[in-house]
Amino acid sequence: xxxxxxxxxxxxxxxxxxxxxxxxxxxxxxxxLAVQHAVQSHGHQKSIELREQLRSMLRDxxxxxxxx
Ligand SMILES: [Zn+2]
Numbered sequence: 001x002x003x004x005x006x007x008x009x010x011x012x013x014x015x016x017x018x019x020x021x022x023x024x025x026x027x028x029x030x031x032x033l034a035v036q037h038a039v040q041s042h043g044h045q046k047s048i049e050l051r052e053q054l055r056s057m058l059r060d061x062x063x064x065x066x067x068x
Contacts, residue, residue, distance in 0.1 A: 005061040006030050015042045024061050
């Protein structure tokens with residue numbers, strides 16, 4: 001079975017100019033991209049705290065993908 005995918009939506013992130021980008025994939029890949037995105041697009045400082053904050057916002061990707 002495939003690893004369950006996680007998703008994160010930029011609208012969930014408490015930032016002033018949040019966009020509506022949505023990232024989904026395996027947990028570590030989503031976090032890598034989410035950190036990059038937060039830094040490049042929203043001017044956050046790259047840090048462990050940022051990564052952990054993003055991790056806490058991950059949700060299971062469910063029912064959006066029914067074809068196995
Ligand atoms: Zn964004």
